[in-house]
Amino acid sequence: MARHTVTLIPGDGIGVETSAAMQRVVEACGAEIDWEIAEAGAHCLETEGTPLPDSTIEAVKRNKVAIKGPITTPVGTGFRSVNVALRKTLGLYVCLRPVVSLPGAGGRYDNVDLVIVRENSEDLYAGVEFEEGSEGARKLIDLCAKEGAGTIRPDSGISVKPISVTASQDIVRYAFEYALKHGRKKVTAAHKANIMKYSDGLFLRVAREVAKEYEGRVDFDDRIIDAFCMNMVTDPSQFDVAVFPNLYGDIASDLAAGLVGGLGIAPGANIGKEYAVFEAVHGSAPNIAGQNKANPTAEILSAAMMLDHLGELEAAARIRRAVTEVYAAGECLTGDIRNLTGSDKPAASCTEFTDALLTALAK
Ligand code: ATP
C-alpha cells in the first residue's frame, strides 16, 4: 500500500473536533496517510492576518489532495467567502455530494442513493455584485433600461448570475463521465430555464447537447428546480445522478441531506483537473462548537471519498462498513441523530461515537 501525504485544514468551529475524529478513523482503517496541517478560517485571522494564508494554498497544491473542516469567513477581510476563494484559486469546478440512506440515521427514506453534481465556479456565487445606490448599480440600471432588458428599481442591490457554455459543458460532462465510471444509469439536469432563458436556458441547452454524446449509454432527463425539489421529497429513489448550476446545487444538497439524516452525515468533495479538496456539506455550527457534541460522520465519510480518490478502495470500504454498523446498532449516536430518530437513549459525544467506530474497525 502506498503512503500518501494529504493536507488537513481543520477549519473553524466544530471542524476542530470533527477533523480530529476523522484523523483517528483514517489512521485505524489501514490506509497510510501522512498529514500536513494547514490553517484557514476565522481563527487564523489574528495569527496570520488573513483567513486564507498563501502557505495553505501552497500546501494543497503541493500534496494535490486535501481534506478540510468548515471555514467561517470573517466580515471585513476582503473575502466574500474563503470557501469560494479556495475553490476558485484551485480550479475546483465540481462539487460532488453523494446522498445515500444510512439505516439508523433518522432519514425519511431508506432507499436514497443519488449523487449531486454541483457547478462550483459561477452562477450567483461568482461574487459579481453591485451595492444599492452605488455608481455601478446606477450604470447597470441605466444600461438595462437603454437596452430594453428591463426595469430595475433605483434602490436595488444587484447580484449578477453568469452561466457560461464552458463551465456548463465541463460540469455536465463530469456528471456523465461519473455516471459511466460508477455504473449509474441516468443524469438529471435541474434548472429554471422557463424563467431565466439566457442563464438557465443556456445550461439546459448545453446539458442536452452533451447528453447526446452519451446517448445509449447514460439516460438523460431534466426538471425545473422547484419540481425537482417536490419530486425529491415525494420519491427520491427516482434520481440517480443530478447536475445543477451552483446555487440550486447548494440548496438541493441540504434538501437531500435532510432526507437521509441531516447535515451530520452528508459528505462532499470539491474536484478540479489537478486538485481535490474533500469536506462535509455542513458549516462550522458555532452553536455546538467546542462542546464535543458534533457528529463527525460527514467528515469521516468525506475521508472515505478521499481514500477512493487516492485509490485506497479497501480502506474506504472499511470505513463505510464501520459507519453502517455503528448506525445500525444504534447504541452510540450523536445528539443530532438522536433528535431525528426521537430516541430517548443518551446522546454520545463526538469522542464516544468515534471510539465506537474504532471498535467496529478493529473487528
Ligand atoms: P456556518 O455559518 O459555518 O455555515 P451554521 O451555523 O450555518 O455555520 P451549519 O453547520 O451550516 O451551521 O449547520 C446548521 C446547524 O445544523 C448547526 O447549527 C448545527 O446545529 C447542525 N449541525 C450541522 N452540522 C452538524 C454536525 N456535524 N453535528 C451536529 N450538528 C450539526
Ligand code: MG
Ligand atoms: Mg450553514
